[in-house]
Amino acid sequence: MKKQNEKLKVLVVDDAPSILLPLEFMMRKNGYDVFVARNGTEAIESVNKELPQVVILDIMMPDVDGYEVCQYIRSKKEMEGAKVIFLTAKSKDVDIQKGYEVGADLYVTKPFSPRYLLEKIQELTEG
Amino acid sequence: MNYWVVIGVSFCYLALLFGLAWWAERRSAAGRSLVSNPYIYALSMAVYCTAWTYYGSVGRAATSGMEYLAIYIGPTLMAPLWWVVLRKIIRICKVQRITTIADFISSRYGKHVTLGSIVTIICVLGIIPYISIQLKAIASSLTILTGKVSETEVFPDTSFFIAIGLGLFTIVYGTRHLEATERHEGMVTAIAFESVLKLVVFIVAGLFVTYGVFNGFGDIMQQAAQLPDFEELITVNNDGNYSQWFWMVVLSMLAILFLPRQFQVAVVENVNELHLNKAMWLFPLYLFAINIFVLPIALGGNLLFADATIDADLYVLAIPLSEGQSILSLLIYLGGFSAATSMVIVSVIALSVMMSNNLIMPVLVSVPAIKNRYSNKLTLILVNSRRFCILLVLVLAYLYYKYVAEYYSLVEVGLVSFAAVAQFAPAIIGGIFWKEGTRYGALAGTIVGAILWFYTLVVPSMVGVGMLPETILNDGPFGITLLKPFELFGLQGMDYISHAMFWSMFLNVGLYIGVSLLTRQTSQERNQAEVFVDIFKYSTIFESSIVWKGTAYIPDIKSLLVNFLGKRRAETAMKAYHRKYPGPIDETGKADPKLVTYAEKLLAGVIGTSSARIMVSSVVKEEEISIDEVLNILKESQQLISINNELRRKSMELRKATEQLRTANERLKHTDELKDEFLSTVTHELRTPLTSIRALSEILYDNPGMEREDQEHFLHTIVKEAERLTRLITQVLDLERFDSGKQRLHLQPLQIKDVISESVDALKQLVQEKNIDLVVDVQQNLPDVLGDRDRLIQVMVNLISNAIKFCNPEQGRIIVSGYFIDGDVKVNVADNGKGIAPDMQKQIFDKFYQAHNQNLLKPEGSGLGLAISKRIIETHQGRIWVESEPGKGSRFSFVLPAKVAAAAT
Numbered sequence A: 001m002k003k004q005n006e007k008l009k010v011l012v013v014d015d016a017p018s019i020l021l022p023l024e025f026m027m028r029k030n031g032y033d034v035f036v037a038r039n040g041t042e043a044i045e046s047v048n049k050e051l052p053q054v055v056i057l058d059i060m061m062p063d064v065d066g067y068e069v070c071q072y073i074r075s076k077k078e079m080e081g082a083k084v085i086f087l088t089a090k091s092k093d094v095d096i097q098k099g100y101e102v103g104a105d106l107y108v109t110k111p112f113s114p115r116y117l118l119e120k121i122q123e124l125t126e127g
Numbered sequence B: 001m002n003y004w005v006v007i008g009v010s011f012c013y014l015a016l017l018f019g020l021a022w023w024a025e026r027r028s029a030a031g032r033s034l035v036s037n038p039y040i041y042a043l044s045m046a047v048y049c050t051a052w053t054y055y056g057s058v059g060r061a062a063t064s065g066m067e068y069l070a071i072y073i074g075p076t077l078m079a080p081l082w083w084v085v086l087r088k089i090i091r092i093c094k095v096q097r098i099t100t101i102a103d104f105i106s107s108r109y110g111k112h113v114t115l116g117s118i119v120t121i122i123c124v125l126g127i128i129p130y131i132s133i134q135l136k137a138i139a140s141s142l143t144i145l146t147g148k149v150s151e152t153e154v155f156p157d158t159s160f161f162i163a164i165g166l167g168l169f170t171i172v173y174g175t176r177h178l179e180a181t182e183r184h185e186g187m188v189t190a191i192a193f194e195s196v197l198k199l200v201v202f203i204v205a206g207l208f209v210t211y212g213v214f215n216g217f218g219d220i221m222q223q224a225a226q227l228p229d230f231e232e233l234i235t236v237n238n239d240g241n242y243s244q245w246f247w248m249v250v251l252s253m254l255a256i257l258f259l260p261r262q263f264q265v266a267v268v269e270n271v272n273e274l275h276l277n278k279a280m281w282l283f284p285l286y287l288f289a290i291n292i293f294v295l296p297i298a299l300g301g302n303l304l305f306a307d308a309t310i311d312a313d314l315y316v317l318a319i320p321l322s323e324g325q326s327i328l329s330l331l332i333y334l335g336g337f338s339a340a341t342s343m344v345i346v347s348v349i350a351l352s353v354m355m356s357n358n359l360i361m362p363v364l365v366s367v368p369a370i371k372n373r374y375s376n377k378l379t380l381i382l383v384n385s386r387r388f389c390i391l392l393v394l395v396l397a398y399l400y401y402k403y404v405a406e407y408y409s410l411v412e413v414g415l416v417s418f419a420a421v422a423q424f425a426p427a428i429i430g431g432i433f434w435k436e437g438t439r440y441g442a443l444a445g446t447i448v449g450a451i452l453w454f455y456t457l458v459v460p461s462m463v464g465v466g467m468l469p470e471t472i473l474n475d476g477p478f479g480i481t482l483l484k485p486f487e488l489f490g491l492q493g494m495d496y497i498s499h500a501m502f503w504s505m506f507l508n509v510g511l512y513i514g515v516s517l518l519t520r521q522t523s524q525e526r527n528q529a530e531v532f533v534d535i536f537k538y539s540t541i542f543e544s545s546i547v548w549k550g551t552a553y554i555p556d557i558k559s560l561l562v563n564f565l566g567k568r569r570a571e572t573a574m575k576a577y578h579r580k581y582p583g584p585i586d587e588t589g590k591a592d593p594k595l596v597t598y599a600e601k602l603l604a605g606v607i608g609t610s611s612a613r614i615m616v617s618s619v620v621k622e623e624e625i626s627i628d629e630v631l632n633i634l635k636e637s638q639q640l641i642s643i644n645n646e647l648r649r650k651s652m653e654l655r656k657a658t659e660q661l662r663t664a665n666e667r668l669k670h671t672d673e674l675k676d677e678f679l680s681t682v683t684h685e686l687r688t689p690l691t692s693i694r695a696l697s698e699i700l701y702d703n704p705g706m707e708r709e710d711q712e713h714f715l716h717t718i719v720k721e722a723e724r725l726t727r728l729i730t731q732v733l734d735l736e737r738f739d740s741g742k743q744r745l746h747l748q749p750l751q752i753k754d755v756i757s758e759s760v761d762a763l764k765q766l767v768q769e770k771n772i773d774l775v776v777d778v779q780q781n782l783p784d785v786l787g788d789r790d791r792l793i794q795v796m797v798n799l800i801s802n803a804i805k806f807c808n809p810e811q812g813r814i815i816v817s818g819y820f821i822d823g824d825v826k827v828n829v830a831d832n833g834k835g836i837a838p839d840m841q842k843q844i845f846d847k848f849y850q851a852h853n854q855n856l857l858k859p860e861g862s863g864l865g866l867a868i869s870k871r872i873i874e875t876h877q878g879r880i881w882v883e884s885e886p887g888k889g890s891r892f893s894f895v896l897p898a899k900v901a902a903a904a905t
Helices: A017-029 A040-050 A066-075 A093-101 A114-126 B003-029 B038-048 B051-083 B086-096 B101-108 B113-146 B158-174 B185-213 B216-224 B230-234 B242-258 B260-268 B275-291 B294-304 B312-322 B326-366 B368-403 B410-422 B425-433 B439-464 B471-475 B496-518 B523-533 B535-541 B554-565 B567-580 B593-607 B609-619 B627-702 B708-739 B752-770 B789-806 B865-875 B900-904
Strands: A009-013 A033-037 A054-057 A083-088 A106-109 B747-750 B773-778 B785-788 B813-821 B824-831 B879-885 B889-897
Touching (some): A009 A017, A017 A114, A017 B708, A040 A054, A054 A066, A066 A083, A083 A114, A114 B627, B003 B158, B003 B185, B038 B185, B051 B086, B051 B113, B051 B230, B051 B312, B051 B326, B086 B425, B086 B523, B086 B535, B101 B260, B101 B326, B113 B158, B113 B312, B113 B368, B158 B326, B158 B368, B185 B216, B185 B294, B216 B294, B230 B294, B242 B260, B242 B496, B260 B326, B294 B312, B312 B326, B326 B368, B368 B554, B410 B439, B425 B496, B425 B523, B439 B496, B554 B609, B567 B593, B627 B708, B752 B773, B785 B889, B789 B813, B789 B824
Parallel strands (some): A009 A033, A054 A083, B773 B813
Antiparallel strands (some): B747 B785
């Protein structure tokens, strides 16, 4: 599907290993360069280091939460054009609204369909 | 001493008193009243101590010994009862505007004119001898001081001028205000001052006699022991005259309540009921103080004047005089003068009000011819009639002194007066405690009692001065021996006072009760009886509980007030009324029953209750009210008050309930918030494994060609997450069962040791995998605990697996111990992990503590384990807590009550 030289960097952030497992597998299988972070601090480090084009973010995490990580990405010049996707158990309208306000491109609630998520990410990166 | 000097000093003293009274009234007008003070009140009550006390007690002690004490023991015994009796009388008089004892009695029995008049006559007859002995005391002290023998044969002798002087003084003093309910603050202040003076001077005289003339108490006693009648004097006479003691005590108990002057100072002049509290102990103290030196002076006098013919009544004055102490003698004379004048002034004021209100006014107001002719001069008539009465009483007292009292001692005459006022006791005491007493009962008892008093006490004294033949005493009137005044109906063996008291009180009480039971009350009487007996119930609602039916017109009522109060005061009174009961003012219309009662009460203060009644009924067309109506009206007002109280209580309860509801609501809201939070935490916790399972399954499904290794990893995770889901659901349900109280424990006696070893066994594999050093140390022969085996294992597993999770990852060490302490079985689970910060040590037992504090590593577990453990232990009546030193490890402990019976075995 993707040309090898255009391999996209994806950062997956979640504090639950059992959720990182399918995400990591799916993205790698579909030709992405996958990085993993277990909390907000790790996520910001990884952003600075790898400058990923796509970030999949949990919201409820120890230390720095997903909203703050998103705001950080949006404030970072080098990250311009990066796609941020919230993948979270927080499903209330206010939470979703806040997610888009801080600059998310997509908001997906858990439990999620990996198939659907992948399609959405492809739409975002191609369009 | 120069006669005119003494007379001059006496009048200077009266002028001083007048100045004091004038000053006190000015202060009171300026709002700085001296009288609203319990000490002044108690001191004014000491008007009880007259010349009788000042001179007579010494005389009595010198001739009859200890007997003089009886009339001070009586009031001392009575003082504690004031709270019951006097307070009630004060309240009744305030509410009903009663100003004299005659008014009091007539008012209680339906504002009955005849009854009031009879009481007044008894008072005048009874008190005149008493006033006369004050005149006698002044005259004889003057005689002994100046050495000038009073010319008994000359008509206007010194004591006549003293009487007239005192009369004029009292007129200026006491009749300046018309309304008798208005207190005489100036008079009370002067009386209190006189009480201080007589006490101080008497004590000075006593000190002089004891330490100046003799060498202390011991010296007097030693010397007096040589006197022939010493033993008789200083012991209570034991030859069977206990009855005399008894009757003297009873007499003085009644006198302290019902003597007109005591009624005046204690009731009419009372400013505040609470002043009674202090007077109840101050007054007996005063009596005690003034009696300390009576016996030394009496014995000293007997020693010094063993041969001389000096009246023992005058020892107080004679001793310093014979020692040449003229200044001291003059001072002592003034003390006696003050004791006498205070009694005379107060008594005469009280008697004059009584006479004008109960003898003169009823005649004036019930004869239409007089009333119509003088209606605009009534106030003047009233004041002048009082002034006339003052002079009349003093002239009568002078005549009595001149022709009777001269021949008797002070105490003998005084006791006659006491016995007279004692005749009011049944009607008054019965009247304020017994609703059934009727006016006929009161009339019968009082009249018969008074007749017996007259026959057994006054008639013999008339015989004594030669006004009646002596045969009456010796053989009885007309030779009827049964009627001998000292041995009435053959009663012998009593002294004359006891004898008189016995017969008069016996018949008085008997007739009062007997006739009351046989006669009926009128509605008016019934109303008053209710109000008097239940005064503390009605006093607050008195004016609004009008027991009155009829038609009256406001102009009539107004002109009535103007006639008696004067135009200015009548208008003030009407304004005060309208302020109290605001409403439309119809100047020419019908009067409200409340206004009629109000006016009657105002008038009662001026002309007495019975005259006021006559006046009001003369301008009012009244209808008879039945007794049932009276009771109903009174009950209704009573109910109104209780309904009001009930309402107030209800509204307070309501306010309290609202408050409780509000807090309950807040608590509910808070609980609701907690519940919401719990729910959202639970769903979040459920979502994580669900999400994982869902995502992993979908990938497995979409990628049939996955590598074997990945497949296995995925399936394993799915199984683990499903287990986690199951555990979570179970725990949430557990927690809910405990929180709602639905959780049942299956209690049985068990050994904690077994619980521990079973739990350790279940986790053995995990411990070995992690290479942890687990030590179990449980005391031997622990007592049983009553517990639910599975639940306790749950707790132990939770604690040990927490310890496994959090202990030092390299060199894990866990110690589980169990032992008996303070009646409990205690279990500890200690690890060597990084510990828990002190502020967290309580929170970790909250639900989802981990979920809220995600800083903590969360290897596994729901965050509900400790919350459930806490509930399990607490349901076992135990306690669970954690102690931890951050960096060194934590120790979780719980205690369970030991089964004591098992512990004994």
